[in-house]
Amino acid sequence: MxxxxxxxxxxxxxxxxxxxxxxxxxxxxxxxxxxxxxxxxxxxxxxxxxxxxxxxxxxxxxxxxxxxxxxxxxxxxxxxxxxxxxxxxxxxxxYPSSKTLRTIQNKVTQKLFYIDNGIPTADFTRFAYTNEIEDAIDNGGLKLPFVWKSAQFGYDGNGVKVVRKMEDLSGLPNVECLTESLIPFKNELAVIVVRNANGDMATYPVVEMEFHPEANQVEYVICPARIDMEVALKATEIALRVSKAYNHVGLLAVEMFQTQNDEIIVNEVAPRPHNSGHQTIEASYTSQFEQHLRAILNLPLGSTESKAAGVMVNLVGAEGHTGDVIYKNIEEIMAMPGVTPHIYGKKETRPFRKMGHVTIVSPSVDEARRIAEEVKKTIKVISE
Amino acid sequence: MxxxxxxxxxxxxxxxxxxxxxxxxxxxxxxxxxxxxxxxxxxxxxxxxxxxxxxxxxxxxxxxxxxxxxxxxxxxxxxxxxxxxxxxxxxxxxYPSSKTLRTIQNKVTQKLFYIDNGIPTADFTRFAYTNEIEDAIDNGGLKLPFVWKSAQFGYDGNGVKVVRKMEDLSGLPNVECLTESLIPFKNELAVIVVRNANGDMATYPVVEMEFHPEANQVEYVICPARIDMEVALKATEIALRVSKAYNHVGLLAVEMFQTQNDEIIVNEVAPRPHNSGHQTIEASYTSQFEQHLRAILNLPLGSTESKAAGVMVNLVGAEGHTGDVIYKNIEEIMAMPGVTPHIYGKKETRPFRKMGHVTIVSPSVDEARRIAEEVKKTIKVISE
The missing domain is CATH 3.40.50.20 (Rossmann fold)
Structure with missing residues (x-):
């Protein structure tokens, strides 16, 4: 065609x-x-x-x-x-196929898929309804703390909660869900794998994700991850295994934990362009979006190498602000070297709502990370 | 605001x-x-x-x-x-202002502006009508060869012709025009200058332009230009002088000749994003388009440095082909490293019509130029 x-x-x-x-x-x-x-x-x-x-x-x-x-x-x-x-x-x-999507769409099915395919993932227990969890704790079948995840997709982290004490369960929707062991990890990592219908595959460099402790949203994505080469190779190898197991076409973002013992454990995947790849627009020879198009149109894949180091900062609504959005100090961040804001154009802000992202590119990843922190401190997503 | x-x-x-x-x-x-x-x-x-x-x-x-x-x-x-x-x-x-545009819009006025502002430019003679040129040659006031330029803007090189013999004059429109000495140049260079309303200024690296000998269209734009540092500094300095003389806001692309004696002579300018800056989309920290927006909105300017070397190849319609366009072998060029096609979406091709461009980025400018030639040889813009 x-x-x-x-x-x-x-x-x-x-x-x-x-x-x-x-x-x-x-x-x-x-x-x-x-x-x-x-x-x-x-x-x-x-x-x-x-x-x-x-x-x-x-x-x-x-x-x-x-x-x-x-x-x-x-x-x-x-x-x-x-x-x-x-x-x-x-x-x-x-593309990706209905089969890939069916496995991913439900987080319980996704976990079972990893087990069937010998892919390392955190231990978990499945529940038909959230209100069954309390009984399981009472009768010793489940121990605190754990991560609660709704089986169906949430957005902006709404489908995930860390449960440290019984009271944390209150307010959770009573839906099909799973509980996962809390992994004491050193780093959260991600690798984007791309595959076209011909079967050509490529991986982007491993990125490191720093999460906002409260909102459970990615605060910084850092490319390349500042980790040992061996760990990077292991993460890339596991991401490729996941991709092959899915036999997917298009992009597959594989999120992983690097444990205290430098084990790699798969957290979850997304079969599409992903937040962990936004920095590719400015930092890579081929952006994740162009790459997804190349893959689903069965065109040759583009280079996944980086032209520069890149750090992505999510722009989320500040706490205490709901209403017509203002990007306070945006001009100040635009004066910093290698900084490009991406404003999503949502009219109203609310606490932790994803309103855009900012990419910082630099020859040095440490310099990019330093500027990213400056960006984070300077720009405020508030209401009028 | x-x-x-x-x-x-x-x-x-x-x-x-x-x-x-x-x-x-x-x-x-x-x-x-x-x-x-x-x-x-x-x-x-x-x-x-x-x-x-x-x-x-x-x-x-x-x-x-x-x-x-x-x-x-x-x-x-x-x-x-x-x-x-x-x-x-x-x-x-x-932005740019009506005053800047008025000076640039007419090539005679543009030349007079350079002379008034002490900016080096090729000697020229102005004519109210093209048919006055023959008399000037006959009575010894003008010598062959020269470059004929219509005072009003042409497109795709239609307003410019090299006249080597009397017969070359036939077929030219009978309009206000000028004739310019033919400069035996080593290189055609260009520098894009950006200035915001605050007066902040920046320049992109000097690029080198290789022209198609027949169509008078740019065939390759090469960034950075493969020239001596002194020549690059001189070209940048002259581009800045032109920009200051215009006091423009936005982008100003300054096209120049590097003569056999390494003099720099201004050819013409464009007060907008320009063909000589398309490689900035992939090769620069800030694309010329983002930069133009920053300038006209009086935002801080972005970095004009390069992330990688970039070469731009214009995609023009092949000779002998008129009709519904096909990009033959486009998949082959997309398999080459660092290659991104930009297809403009015009339905019909005709000889030398500008149908798109291709950018090649690489850490090495020589490698990018080598791949660019490969691209040029491989892709064919033809009709069905």
């Missing part, structure tokens, strides 16, 4: 910020794009050729949309998978 | 490919954009918030459009300047 022809149509399920950054790179290749999203205010609306409104969990909406495109991809995991399966049967290329 | 507020509106005159690349970078800052172009098929239509149809040479069209925006910029020089002047008087920020 000629992707550079005017007859070709790429469908994207989800019209959010990831989709918008993906659309930016479709412009380079002049690819005709069509987007489906539930909201008429979706960020993607401005940058696609066609915009359709529909619920991504609705079979008919996804199926009817998918029938009109040649290749179908997604920027969010909450999609009606039965529709994807039927589209695949009828010849639409769905 | 808060450019990151939803009340701010940036106006762009011209909806072509340069505007589209500029719009891509407005997404990073979530800037609200409005575009005016004569064609409903303009490339910018897909990426702006508002699109208006109107003739850029028409006073009312430009004036009425400009009244609705806070800052007005352009991606093409052929604009009704009287409208810009009146908008400035009424408080619209027009």
């Amino acid at each position: 000629n992707y550079f022809s005017s007859k070709f149509k790429l469908g994207i399920l989800g019209g959010g910020q990831l989709g918008k950054m993906l659309l930016n790179d479709t412009r380079k290749f002049d690819i005709y794009t069509s987007v489906l999203d539930a909201s008429n205010e979706a960020p993607c609306k401005i940058a696609c050729n066609e915009f359709h409104i529909g619920d991504l969990m609705d079979y008919d909406a996804v199926y009817n949309f998918g029938k009109q495109v040649d290749v179908l991809t997604f920027e969010i995991e909450n999609i009606n998978i039965n529709a994807l399966e039927d589209l695949e049967k009828e010849g639409v290329k769905v | 808060n450019y990151f507020s939803s009340k701010f509106k940036l106006g762009i005159l011209g909806g072509g490919q340069l505007g589209k690349m500029l719009l891509n970078d407005t997404r990073k800052f979530d800037i609200y954009t409005s575009v005016l172009d004569a064609s409903n098929e303009a490339p910018c239509k897909i990426a702006c918030n508002e699109f208006h149809i109107g003739d850029l040479m028409d006073y009312d069209a430009v004036y009425n459009f400009g009244k609705q925006v806070d800052v007005l910029t352009f991606e093409i020089e052929n604009i009704n300047i009287n409208a810009l002047e009146d908008l400035e008087k009424e408080g619209v920020k027009v």
Whole structure:
């Protein structure tokens, strides 16, 4: 198929910020794009050729949309998978496949998949409902502390909570879930693996993620990770194993823990462009978004090497501020060397809401990290 | 003024490919954009918030459009300047200013400006009409060979011709024009200068341009130019002098000749993102498009340093091909390291029509130049 022809149509399920950054790179290749999203205010609306409104969990909406495109991809995991399966049967290329997505969409299934495939992951217990956890603790089947995760996807960390004492359980939704041993880790790492339909594979350098202690959101992504070469190689090798097990096409972001003993344990994966790869826009020869396009269109993969070190800072709403957003001191951070803000264009801020990100590139990773802290201290996402 | 507020509106005159690349970078800052172009098929239509149809040479069209925006910029020089002047008087920020554009818009006025400001430029003679040139040659006032340039802007080199013999004059439009001494140059160089309203200035590294001998179009732009440091410093110094003389705000691309004696002579300038800066998207810490936005919004300038060496190859239609375009072997060039195609999305190709460009980045400029030649030999812009 000629992707550079005017007859070709790429469908994207989800019209959010990831989709918008993906659309930016479709412009380079002049690819005709069509987007489906539930909201008429979706960020993607401005940058696609066609915009359709529909619920991504609705079979008919996804199926009817998918029938009109040649290749179908997604920027969010909450999609009606039965529709994807039927589209695949009828010849639409769905990348990543419905099979990959079905395994990933439910965190219990995802954990079982790792066990079936001999991939190291934290011990866990599954529960049909959150309210069964208290009994398990009472009768000694489960010990505090642990990490509670809802089986279905949350957003901005809402589906994950560290439970240290019984009271932490209150307020959690009563849904299918799992509890995981709390891993005392040295570092959280991630590797983005890319694979095209031909089977060509490549990995981006290992990145290191620093989390905000309260919000459970990534605060800094640091590329390359400041870890030993052996640990980096081990993390890359495990990420490749995960990717091969999924046999996925497109990007797969593999999040991992580096334990106190330098073991690598897989935390979870995302089959799409990912927060841990935003710095690739400025720091890599090929951005993760261009790379995802190359993979799903079965084009040759681009170089995953870095032109410079990159650090990404998430811009989240400050505590105590809800309402029309202001990016206080944004001009100050733009005066710092190698700093590029990416503002997502959400009108209202609220505490910990993801409002954008800032990338810092520098020949030196330590210098980039230093400037990132300066950025973090300087810019404030507040309300008017 | 808060450019990151939803009340701010940036106006762009011209909806072509340069505007589209500029719009891509407005997404990073979530800037609200409005575009005016004569064609409903303009490339910018897909990426702006508002699109208006109107003739850029028409006073009312430009004036009425400009009244609705806070800052007005352009991606093409052929604009009704009287409208810009009146908008400035009424408080619209027009960057670059109408005064800068008025001087540049007519090549005779541009040459006189260089002379008035002591900026080295090739000797020239002005003519009210092209048909006066023959008489001047006949009576010994002008000698062959020379370069003929129409005073008003041409596109894709149509306003420029090397005249070696009398017959070369035939077929030229009978318009206001100038003739310039043919400079036997070693290199064509360019420097992009950026200046914001505060007066902060910065220059990108000197680039070297290799021209296609027949089409008079840039074939390769090479960054950094492979020239002596002294020559690079002299070119940068002269570009800064030109910029200061214009007192411009935004980008100014200064094209120069390096003579056989290593003198630097200014050829012409463009007050906007320019073909000689396309490699900055991949090779520089700040792309020329982001930089132009920073300058016209009076934000701090970004770093003009390079992350890697970059070479840009223009993709032009092959001779003998007119019709629906095909990018033959595009997948082969995408398999080469550090190669990114930018396809402009024009449906029809014709000989020498500018259809896109390809950027090659590499730690080594010689390696990037080698791959660029490979790219040039491999990809063919042909018709179906």
